[in-house]
Amino acid sequence: MTEINKEKDVYLFLHGRMDLKQKSIDVLVSNGVSKDKIILALPNKVGNEGDYMAMLWMPPNPDHIKIQKITKVEQVVPEGMIGLWKGVSKDDLSTISLWKLIKRNFLDYFIFYYEVFTSNKIDFRYHFVDPSTYIIFNSKLVLSNY
Secondary structure (H helix, E strand, O other), rough: OOOOOOOOOOOOOOOOHHHHHHHHHHHHHHHOOOOOHHEEEEEEEEEOOOOOEEEEEOOOOOOOEEEEEEEOOOOOOOOOOOOOOHEEEEEEEEEEEHHHHHHHHHHHHHHHHHHHHHHHOHHHOOOOOOOOHHEOOOEEEEOOOO
């Protein structure tokens, strides 16, 4: 990810995907964004020139976060869901893949349901890889090359 000014706010656009809010914040923080600088974007309050926008992209099924820098803020009449953001100009800086986030989210759900319905516990303490690299194959948990 492109280096960003840690003193500036980052407005997070979820495009209705509230289920990805915490995971998106975690991904941004793991990429150097200060948690206290992340603000959930609202249509009636825009950022300032030099602030950043972080958008889950492309709705409705995002696969990355698009990082943009606000270059200009003009006063406009709010319009629909976009609201005052209609008057914001921005430049694309970088993207952060959500593939690992989405894969990890799937794995969390799978482990929960597997453990509940089979009464078997999956213990990752004896593996030397990140649990997000596991996939299901013939009802067995195996290492993935993805």
